[in-house]
Amino acid sequence: xxxxxxxxxxxxxxxxxxxxxxxxxxxxxxxxxxxxxxxxxxxxxxxxxxxxxxxxxxxxxxxxxxxxxxxxxxxxxxxxxxxxxxxxxxxxxxxxxxxxxxxxxxxxxxxxxxxxxxxxxxxxxxxxxxxxxxxxxxxxxxxxxxxxxxxxxxxxxxxxxxxxxxxxxxxxxxxxxxxxxxxxxxxxxxxxxxxxxxxxxxxxxxxxxxxxxxxxxxxxxxxxxxxxxxxxxx
Numbered sequence: 505x506x507x508x509x510x511x512x513x514x515x516x517x518x519x520x521x522x523x524x525x526x527x528x529x530x531x532x533x534x535x536x537x538x539x540x541x542x543x544x545x546x547x548x549x550x551x552x553x554x555x556x557x558x559x560x561x562x563x564x565x566x567x568x569x570x571x572x573x574x575x576x577x578x579x580x581x582x583x584x585x586x587x588x589x590x591x592x593x594x595x596x597x598x599x600x601x602x603x604x605x606x607x608x609x610x611x612x613x614x615x616x617x618x619x620x621x622x623x624x625x626x627x628x629x630x631x632x633x634x635x636x637x638x639x640x641x642x643x644x645x646x647x648x649x650x651x652x653x654x655x656x657x658x659x660x661x662x663x664x665x666x667x668x669x670x671x672x673x674x675x676x677x678x679x680x681x682x683x684x685x686x687x688x689x690x691x692x693x694x695x696x697x698x699x700x701x702x703x704x705x706x707x708x709x710x711x712x713x714x715x716x717x718x719x720x721x722x723x724x725x726x727x728x729x730x731x732x733x734x735x736x737x738x
Contacts, residue, residue, distance in 0.1 A: 523699040532709055535712060536725050537727075541617060544660075545586065547657075549712065549715060552613070553719075556614055558606065563643050564625075566737065570594065572593055574731060579725065580592065588619055590603050591603060602737060603620070604619065604735070604736040607733045609720035613719040613720055628669070630655065633648055652669070653669055654666070654667065664679030664709065665678055666711020666715060668715075668718075685697075696717040697717075699714070700714040700717055
């Protein structure tokens, strides 16, 4: 198999073609589009199969604020560390600080990027509709599941956790662990980690790259800005 060697500022990365290109990745092996939106703050990235972007937003308890048209998300850098480019895009419409941005990935996949890092759920709360509370009300009317879902959490302290569930089995990867392998690993998850490549050891961003490979979220920041995006809040 052909490989491409990518040499970022800190470490070198070798990934199988057609995994990730240099312009997709930041210096830590994460996705530039994620790091440029979230900055240095904690976040959670969810991807779910079988829902639209607005349905995924409702699944995590978000209320739709408005849809950003292609090109509306700025490439300007915020003036302070707590403000993101999403906050800049909707600052005239809301004073809410806990924002979410949702969009479409590969056919059948949707994602929600939680810029507050608050939506850390048990996986069965994503593979099935939540019951009760404000999330249950927000998710009322959604297809009931089970559905395949995956999440990557990055805390403000730098802890990274990736979780995956197909509605029956669940897999969990801490940032310091090697990717899962073996017969018990679903084929789609194993393929996603193969596409994710390796970025040193430990590879703290392997779970993020695998999630993006699985759900078709492999973009540059410029490519993301050319898509319609839905902004929500709690």
